[in-house]
Amino acid sequence: MTRQAQVGFFTLLGLVALFGAFYVISDIGQRTSGYKLPVHFRSAAGLRPAALVYLAGVSVGVIDKIDLRPDYTTDVIVAVKKNIDIPVGSRFVINAPLTGEPNLLIVPPRPNPEQSGPIPTYPRDLAELSGNEPQGTNPATLTDLLEEGQGEVVRLDKMLAQFEDAEPQLLAELQSTLKNTNSLTMNANGSLTRLSAQASEITTQLSQTLADASSRVVDLTSTLDTTAKSGSVRVNSLLASLDTTATSLSASVDALRELATNPQIHQNLIATTRSVALTAKTFADLTGDLRSVTGNAATQAQMRDTVAHIDTAAQKADSLLAELGGRSSVPGVDVGATPAPGTVPPGGAKHPNAQATGQPSLSSLPGAFKAKAAAFAKNLAQVQIRLSQLAPERPGSAGIGSPLLGPDRGPQSDVNFVILPNAKANALVGVNDLGATSTWNFAAVEHAGNLRLGGGILYSRLGLLTGLQDRHFGVEARIYDLRHPTLDLYGSLFATPHLQLFGGERDTLQRDRRAVFGLQTQF
Numbered sequence: 001m002t003r004q005a006q007v008g009f010f011t012l013l014g015l016v017a018l019f020g021a022f023y024v025i026s027d028i029g030q031r032t033s034g035y036k037l038p039v040h041f042r043s044a045a046g047l048r049p050a051a052l053v054y055l056a057g058v059s060v061g062v063i064d065k066i067d068l069r070p071d072y073t074t075d076v077i078v079a080v081k082k083n084i085d086i087p088v089g090s091r092f093v094i095n096a097p098l099t100g101e102p103n104l105l106i107v108p109p110r111p112n113p114e115q116s117g118p119i120p121t122y123p124r125d126l127a128e129l130s131g132n133e134p135q136g137t138n139p140a141t142l143t144d145l146l147e148e149g150q151g152e153v154v155r156l157d158k159m160l161a162q163f164e165d166a167e168p169q170l171l172a173e174l175q176s177t178l179k180n181t182n183s184l185t186m187n188a189n190g191s192l193t194r195l196s197a198q199a200s201e202i203t204t205q206l207s208q209t210l211a212d213a214s215s216r217v218v219d220l221t222s223t224l225d226t227t228a229k230s231g232s233v234r235v236n237s238l239l240a241s242l243d244t245t246a247t248s249l250s251a252s253v254d255a256l257r258e259l260a261t262n263p264q265i266h267q268n269l270i271a272t273t274r275s276v277a278l279t280a281k282t283f284a285d286l287t288g289d290l291r292s293v294t295g296n297a298a299t300q301a302q303m304r305d306t307v308a309h310i311d312t313a314a315q316k317a318d319s320l321l322a323e324l325g326g327r328s329s330v331p332g333v334d335v336g337a338t339p340a341p342g343t344v345p346p347g348g349a350k351h352p353n354a355q356a357t358g359q360p361s362l363s364s365l366p367g368a369f370k371a372k373a374a375a376f377a378k379n380l381a382q383v384q385i386r387l388s389q390l391a392p393e394r395p396g397s398a399g400i401g402s403p404l405l406g407p408d409r410g411p412q413s414d415v416n417f418v419i420l421p422n423a424k425a426n427a428l429v430g431v432n433d434l435g436a437t438s439t440w441n442f443a444a445v446e447h448a449g450n451l452r453l454g455g456g457i458l459y460s461r462l463g464l465l466t467g468l469q470d471r472h473f474g475v476e477a478r479i480y481d482l483r484h485p486t487l488d489l490y491g492s493l494f495a496t497p498h499l500q501l502f503g504g505e506r507d508t509l510q511r512d513r514r515a516v517f518g519l520q521t522q523f
Helices: 003-025 028-033 142-259 266-295 298-323 362-380
Strands: 035-041 052-055 058-068 074-080 091-095 103-107 381-390 412-419 425-432 439-448 451-458 461-469 473-480 486-496 499-506 514-522
Touching: 035 091, 052 074, 142 362, 142 425, 142 439, 142 451, 142 461, 362 381, 439 461, 473 499
Parallel strands: 052 103
Antiparallel strands: 035 074, 052 058, 058 074, 091 103, 381 412, 381 514, 412 425, 425 439, 439 451, 451 461, 461 473, 473 486, 486 499, 499 514
16 A cells, blocks of 8 residues: 555544544434424523433433524423433423533422323424423523622612611600500509508408397397296296196085085085186186297297397398398298298298297207308308419529519418309409418409409409319419519319319410419318
8 A cells, every 4th residue: 555545544534533523522413313302491591502411310312402582582402312201390400510511401390109100201293392392490690699689688778768767656656655554554553452452441341340240149149048948947837836726726626526515505615616616717727828928929929029030130131242242041032041930931841940839949049140140251251272382493594484483482372362252253362372472362253154254463463364164173374464474374173162183384484484283272
């Protein structure tokens, strides 16, 4: 082979190698052998023909060409390998790394477990995709971020300007609100203090008046009972003497009957006998009258009237209590009241204090009055005693929670008086944590079935309370202290009608809340 032939052969071989390299680099084979899939983008963003296309991180084709539309958007024609199908709903994202050439990422949709059958894919015919090309996503550029940030800065500047304009008015209104709140709190504290003093004075006067009336009625009852007993002994002695006299007169009559057989003195004896008979009849009538006096006549009626007057006075006190919200016991009005004098309860039942003769016993009057006085006092006021134990204070929480909940001091004792406990509206007056850091309660409570609502002074602060209870269970909430709003929640279990076990949390709204449990009785 000549030298010229060798040069020509190596030249031709170099051209073939150069064409092969260009063929591989530009991926002409794949661009001509694969199917075409057009994707519509707002901007090509640095893409160029022959850029790689990845589906789920795997190279599946190259960019065949990029066309510019009349509206200045672009159609990127992707050459996809024949054995690869693109799922419908995939996202087409231009990946523009800091170094290297941009490429196109195809992100398939997430699989749907509820979908059965093959996943739908885009058709390979360009005619079928005309007008329905998939839409691509351009990456956010630095210019876009700057424009978005500039808009947010402008909005923030407008908001700051508006706040600056409204700031003086807001501060003035806030200051006025704080002054009004402070004034209202001071006025309410003063009013409640005066009301508490007046209620305490009225309660003291009423208690003293009731004590005096009770003492006087007891003294009157004792005097009547003593008088009746001494009179009964004297009347019995007189009756015994009269019975003895009647016996002697009967013996005399028998003796005179024997003398009457004498004809001489027959007429005289008859006259004498008649006189003696009249005398005996007179004594007998006198004896009957005395028995009537001690049995069921004027004297007994006067005693019965006296008893009835005492009972009426007690029932009038009950009626007065009813007007205050308690229970009354008035004959003809209330069921189970003591019958009026001279009447018999329905069904023929006798009064519980009646003797076998149907008349009231004077000796039983003091006990009956004491029972009525006790019932009256119980309807007027009841004592509520509450013993509780706070959980220990958490380490590092001193001074953070409510100022009423200090370090653990052992069991706490609360004593309250419930005024008119059986009424729909009553009052709660008492002291908390007796003998330690004591606080006061003075609240009005309204009852509506099993629900009760109230408000006033709780723990020496303004507050509200509410509760819901049935025969066995109950819940209660108390909120108080305007400076440090404190919410206490309790749950209760009624072991007996007058004894309940409770548990809950004090200062529930704070992270340093304290658990509490204990028992309460009311009598």
